[in-house]
Amino acid sequence: MKIQILSEEMASRIAAGEVVERPASVVKELMENSLDARATEISVSVERSGSSLIRVTDNGEGMMPEDLALAVERHSTSKLKNEDDLFCIATLGFRGEALPSIASVSKTTIISRPPEAAFGHQLLIEGGKKVEAKAAACAGGTTVEIREIFYNVPARRKFLKAPATELSHICDVFNRMALANPGVHFTLFHDGRTVADYVSVSDGSDRLHQVLGRDTAKDLIPFSATQGDLALRGFLSVAPTSFPNARYLITFVNRRYVRDKILTHAVLHGYENLLMKGQYPGVVFFLGIPFNEVDVNVHPAKYEVRFRRQSEVHEAVANAIRQALKQEAKGPSLRPAVSAPPRFGGVMEPQFHYAAPSAETHGPSVPSNDISSLTPRTETSGSGFFSSMVILDQILGCYLVCSSSRGLAIIDQHAAHERVAFEKLCQQMEAREVQKQSLLIPQTVELSGGEAMLLEKKIAVLNQLGFDVEPFGANTYAITAVPALLPEGDYRQVVRQMMAELAEVDKSDKLRQHLEERLATIACHSVIRANRKLAMSEMRALLNQLDEIDFATQCPHGRPVLLEFSRDDLEKMFKRVV
Numbered sequence: 153m154k155i156q157i158l159s160e161e162m163a164s165r166i167a168a169g170e171v172v173e174r175p176a177s178v179v180k181e182l183m184e185n186s187l188d189a190r191a192t193e194i195s196v197s198v199e200r201s202g203s204s205l206i207r208v209t210d211n212g213e214g215m216m217p218e219d220l221a222l223a224v225e226r227h228s229t230s231k232l233k234n235e236d237d238l239f240c241i242a243t244l245g246f247r248g249e250a251l252p253s254i255a256s257v258s259k260t261t262i263i264s265r266p267p268e269a270a271f272g273h274q275l276l277i278e279g280g281k282k283v284e285a286k287a288a289a290c291a292g293g294t295t296v297e298i299r300e301i302f303y304n305v306p307a308r309r310k311f312l313k314a315p316a317t318e319l320s321h322i323c324d325v326f327n328r329m330a331l332a333n334p335g336v337h338f339t340l341f342h343d344g345r346t347v348a349d350y351v352s353v354s355d356g357s358d359r360l361h362q363v364l365g366r367d368t369a370k371d372l373i374p375f376s377a378t379q380g381d382l383a384l385r386g387f388l389s390v391a392p393t394s395f396p397n398a399r400y401l402i403t404f405v406n407r408r409y410v411r412d413k414i415l416t417h418a419v420l421h422g423y424e425n426l427l428m429k430g431q432y433p434g435v436v437f438f439l440g441i442p443f444n445e446v447d448v449n450v451h452p453a454k455y456e457v458r459f460r461r462q463s464e465v466h467e468a469v470a471n472a473i474r475q476a477l478k479q480e481a482k483g484p485s486l487r488p489a490v491s492a493p494p495r496f497g498g499v500m501e502p503q504f505h506y507a508a509p510s511a512e513t514h515g516p517s518v519p520s521n522d523i524s525s526l527t528p529r530t531e532t533s534g535s536g537f538f539s540s541m542v543i544l545d546q547i548l549g550c551y552l553v554c555s556s557s558r559g560l561a562i563i564d565q566h567a568a569h570e571r572v573a574f575e576k577l578c579q580q581m582e583a584r585e586v587q588k589q590s591l592l593i594p595q596t597v598e599l600s601g602g603e604a605m606l607l608e609k610k611i612a613v614l615n616q617l618g619f620d621v622e623p624f625g626a627n628t629y630a631i632t633a634v635p636a637l638l639p640e641g642d643y644r645q646v647v648r649q650m651m652a653e654l655a656e657v658d659k660s661d662k663l664r665q666h667l668e669e670r671l672a673t674i675a676c677h678s679v680i681r682a683n684r685k686l687a688m689s690e691m692r693a694l695l696n697q698l699d700e701i702d703f704a705t706q707c708p709h710g711r712p713v714l715l716e717f718s719r720d721d722l723e724k725m726f727k728r729v730v
């Protein structure tokens with residue numbers, strides 16, 4: 153027999169609580185059981201958003217009749233043998249709670265046959281009571297059918313949300329399982345209609361496309377890193393892609409979907425000052441960690457975990473994200489700038505009809521992603537991503553239009569300059585010396601009593617940021633030096649703005665982040681304003697500087713610096729192809 157009943161002592165150590173909250177919880181538990189049984193085909197059918205039927209069929213290892221009878225008893229599991237196992241859990245389930253909890257609030261049928269057995273067995277349970285057990289003909293694997301969930305708990309039934317909401321929870325559960333297990337073929341049916349059919353794929357990014365759809369998946373780039381015994385990989389969004397909520401921030405630990413504060417915080421930390429306010433990244437993150445380094449027995453629905461070395465994990469995750477973003481910003485990979493064409497319909501023009509003129513007539517046409525293969529037509533191009541672009545012109549007083557072998561690039565000069573200034577300031581602050589320029593004629597600011605008190609407290613911080621401010625009579629202060637990067641002008645406004653922003657900063661642990669945000673304010677005041685004609689040499693210098701910094705593709709407020717249109721994009725926009 154595989155399944156054992158846990159001793160009372162062991163059972164009492166298992167995180168207790170509500171397992172079955174809604175139809176989606178049933179789908180989650182049953183799919184987890186199928187995955188633990190090493191199924192390669194998992195099919196989920198629901199009717200009326202799961203309220204009348206949930207059926208999960210797998211081709212996994214199945215259960216012998218003795219095991220089947222035990223499976224629905226409380227604290228019966230094949231996944232834990234002794235106490236040590238509890239600290240090294242490699243399976244998704246381990247509590248021996250799911251089937252009995254589900255069976256106690258529904259009419260449940262389980263049919264199962266280990267592939268090597270001659271025939272299968274069926275067990276019927278109503279409201280937790282075994283009603284019938286008999287032999288049954290069936291395919292190898294297990295089918296669990298849940299009818300009329302909460303039929304005997306009317307209070308629970310009343311709390312179910314609108315059918316569309318319950319169905320969307322089911323889809324979320326299903327999709328997350330699919331993301332973590334690309335080698336498994338998953339199908340989902342609702343009221344007899346196919347909702348999803350994800351054939352088995354060997355590559356995680358193919359599964360990402362199946363689950364998120366082409367439009368969203370194309371904006372997420374793959375990354376991977378290792379740090380000691382941690383394996384970190386997944387997909388992340390880079391500028392200008394972002395989302396208005398955290399819906400696409402999905403984290404897994406050893407293939408288990410979790411909602412973990414540490415992981416989420418670490419991921420967002422990696423994106424610091426690369427996103428616009430109120431925007432979230434899209435990140436599908438898989439953390440691989442030795443089983444004994446993570447405690448999964450902390451939440452009844454197993455949605456939370458506890459890391460043994462929490463701060464190490466946090467640092468590794470934030471670093472992995474930061475590094476991936478840094479790398480991408482250095483040489484952005486080309487992603488389509490226009491949405492994908494419909495799969496069917498439309499007229500397809502021949503692909504080669506409009507191909508670029510050949511090299512003999514019009515210089516090289518190199519539709520390659522390899523920037524080293526560039527052959528610029530004009531002077532002084534460098535070899536970096538930005539410096540190798542050919543500058544065509546500045547338009548509307550604020551955009552540089554450039555060409556590259558990949559197509560057309562438009563650069564927002566304000567955003568670009570702001571990022572360059574910001575990175576310089578960050579480096580200077582890290583080296584503990586923001587370069588200052590002393591003012592020949594100090595500028596005085598007159599403040600209200602309250603403001604003056606505040607300024608008094610923040611003088612040291614302002615100092616760190618490159619401003620020297622001294623008392624100059626009652627409630628009046630003199631600005632005697634400012635960051636060297638700021639152009640000549642009226643500095644009172646920037647000092648006032650800094651103070652207003654600093655008023656909100658109290659806790660020292662947040663100081664670093666707040667200082668960076670203030671640097672962004674300084675950077676913003678230091679830049680080439682729009683509507684100024686730039687000389688070719690200035691444009692060239694700006695592009696060269698972009699190549700020297702880490703996050704050249706976004707301004708410090710998260711706005712994009714660069715828009716790119718590839719040949720494909722242009723052809724789609726001009727309807728040359730569908």
Ligand SMILES: Nc1ncnc2c1ncn2[C@@H]1O[C@H](COP(=O)(O)OP(=O)(O)OP(=O)(O)O)[C@@H](O)[C@H]1O
Nearest residue numbers: 185189214223229230245246247248249250251294
């Ligand atoms: N689809 C399945 N295929 C094969 N065996 C299964 C299947 N579903 C359940 N079992 C067996 O029944 C046992 C009980 O399942 P149940 O889901 O109640 O508990 P568990 O998976 O061990 O722990 P948890 O409560 O954390 O899910 C499992 O340990 C497993 O041996």
Ligand SMILES: [Mg+2]
Nearest residue numbers: 181185245250
């Ligand atoms: Mg289970």
